[in-house]
Amino acid sequence: xxxxxxxxxxxxxxxxxxxxxxxxxxxxxxxxxxxxxxxxxxxxxxxxxxxxxxxxxxxxxxxxxxxxxxxxxxxxxxxxxxxxxxxxxxxxxxxxxxxxxxxxxxxxxxxxxxxxxxxxxxxxxxxxxxxxxxxxxxxxxxxxxxxxxxxxxxxxxxxxxxxxxxxxxxxxxxxxxxxxxxxxxxxxxxxxxxxxxxxxxxxxxxxxxxxxxxxxxxxxxxxxxxxxxxxxxxxxxxxxxxxxxxxxxxxxxxxxxxxxxxxxxxxxxxxxxxxxxxxxxxxxxxxxxxxxxxxxxxxx
Numbered sequence: 367x368x369x370x371x372x373x374x375x376x377x378x379x380x381x382x383x384x385x386x387x388x389x390x391x392x393x394x395x396x397x398x399x400x401x402x403x404x405x406x407x408x409x410x411x412x413x414x415x416x417x418x419x420x421x422x423x424x425x426x427x428x429x430x431x432x433x434x435x436x437x438x439x440x441x442x443x444x445x446x447x448x449x450x451x452x453x454x455x456x457x458x459x460x461x462x463x464x465x466x467x468x469x470x471x472x473x474x475x476x477x478x479x480x481x482x483x484x485x486x487x488x489x490x491x492x493x494x495x496x497x498x499x500x501x502x503x504x505x506x507x508x509x510x511x512x513x514x515x516x517x518x519x520x521x522x523x524x525x526x527x528x529x530x531x532x533x534x535x536x537x538x539x540x541x542x543x544x545x546x547x548x549x550x551x552x553x554x555x556x557x558x559x560x561x562x563x564x565x566x567x568x569x570x571x572x573x574x575x576x577x578x579x580x581x582x583x584x585x586x587x588x589x590x591x592x593x594x595x596x597x598x599x600x601x602x603x604x605x606x607x608x609x610x611x612x613x614x615x616x617x618x619x620x621x622x623x624x625x626x627x628x629x630x631x632x633x634x635x636x637x638x639x640x641x642x643x644x645x646x647x648x649x650x651x652x653x654x655x656x657x658x659x660x661x662x663x664x665x666x
Contacts (some may be wrong), residue, residue, distance in 0.1 A: 379547040379558065380658055385649050386596070386603040387560075387656040389462075389528065390424055391502060392439040392454075393416065395610035397468050399505050400626040401619055407467065410442070416616055417443055418450045420609035425457055427612070427638065431645035435459050436653040438502040438528070438606075441486035443464035455494040460652040462500035463487055464525070471529070476514045484522050488666040499659050502606075506562070509540045516550040516559065525659045526558040528604065531626045533564055533571050533615035541571065546601050547657060560657055562604045565595035576605040585640050590646060596648075601657050603619035603648070612638040 394417040396405045405413075428435060437454045439461060444451045455461050463486045465478075471479060487498045500523050508515050508529035519527055532543040547560045562575035573579045574591035583591075592603050610616060614634040622630070653659070 379549075380620075381547070381602050382651070382656045383600075383602075384604065385651040385656050386387050386592075387651060387653045388435040388645070388650040389502070389604070389606045390421070390432060390435055390437045390566070391464055391606060391608050392421055393464065393468055393608060393610070394443065395613065395616045395630075396619070397440065397442075398610070398630065399468075400448070400630040401622065402444070403623065403626060404619060405619040406661075410467075415446060416613055417609055418447050420613040420616075421450055421454070421610050423638065424609050425453065427642055427645070428459070429457070431642060431650075433503070433604070433645050433650040434652050435650065436462050436500060436528075438462045438464040438500070439549070440464045441489040442468075442470060444486075444489050444493050450488065451493045455496050460500070460654050461490055461494040461496050461498060462502065462653070463490060466505050470505050471503045471513035471515050472507050472509065474512075476518060479512070479515060480522060483519060483524070483637050487522065487524070492527055499525040499654055501527045501529065502525070506531040506535075506540070508559075509543075516557065520551055520557045522662060525556070526560055526590055526653070527655065528560040528562065528653060530559055530561040531564075531575060532561050533573055544596065545571070546599070550633040558657060558659065560604060560653060562606055563592065563595055565591050567591070567594075576607045577611070578629055578632070579618065580605075580640065580644075581611060581637055582608065585643060588640075590619050592644075602657075605644075605650075607637070607641065612641070640657070 396413050414640050466482050466486045490498045530540050532540050532542045534541040535655050547558050550559050564571045580588050
């Protein structure tokens with residue numbers, strides 16, 4: 367492998383000017399990192415699934431607002447709930463890879479990562495009947511600890527990654543990464559890294575990407591930050607959230623630290639309403655509609 371630097375300069379990419387990209391990280395509530403301190407990987411098979419019901423809530427929300435999105439899905443979920451994956455595809459959304467079982471990229475060796483993304487791609491393509499073009503790392507864990515990841519993704523047939531949240535954070539740390547789509551591989555400049563959204567406020571990067579940030583902030587502030595980014599930078603927003611964030615009836619897990627408990631459960635009861643308001647306020651589509659990955663695949 368080339369060992370190219372992980373974060374080169376941003377690359378000029380032709381994008382849709384009339385559409386923003388919305389994405390859903392399809393994992394169940396018990397698979398998130400905030401709960402991993404008390405729920406172990408070996409316990410997953412014994413826990414009743416809620417991801418099917420929660421994801422169908424998202425699908426219905428997208429139907430009501432005439433929105434399409436990209437669903438970054440765990441291979442583990444696709445094996446347990448194949449009908450859900452077929453429904454996502456049948457409703458006109460993009461099915462993409464979130465890895466097999468939510469293992470962070472920098473916790474894998476290159477060979478382990480390759481096996482993981484290859485396995486997940488095969489599972490999702492077999493179940494959905496769609497080519498899988500995109501990948502999102504668990505916990506936005508593609509950073510300078512895994513400089514080999516983009517090259518492996520390209521070699522395994524992926525056309526893009528949306529695995530970088532370009533801010534400083536205790537779970538991920540890429541404050542110097544480009545804020546907009548860039549080509550990480552000099553040998554194959556068609557492969558894209560498509561970061562989730564940030565804007566500049568007082569000279570500092572502020573997330574407007576969704577997830578827990580969106581749940582925590584008043585809607586007016588989140589909306590203003592997104593509109594500031596799209597108008598000031600002339601770039602489409604790349605937004606994300608999880609099905610469990612629209613499932614306020616999920617079990618309350620005991621034994622969590624105060625920080626993890628706050629992160630996971632804050633404002634779950636308000637999330638669906640806030641999302642519907644956002645979906646109606648802006649135009650949203652699949653990542654492969656907003657960025658030029660369709661053209662790349664057709665030319666391949």
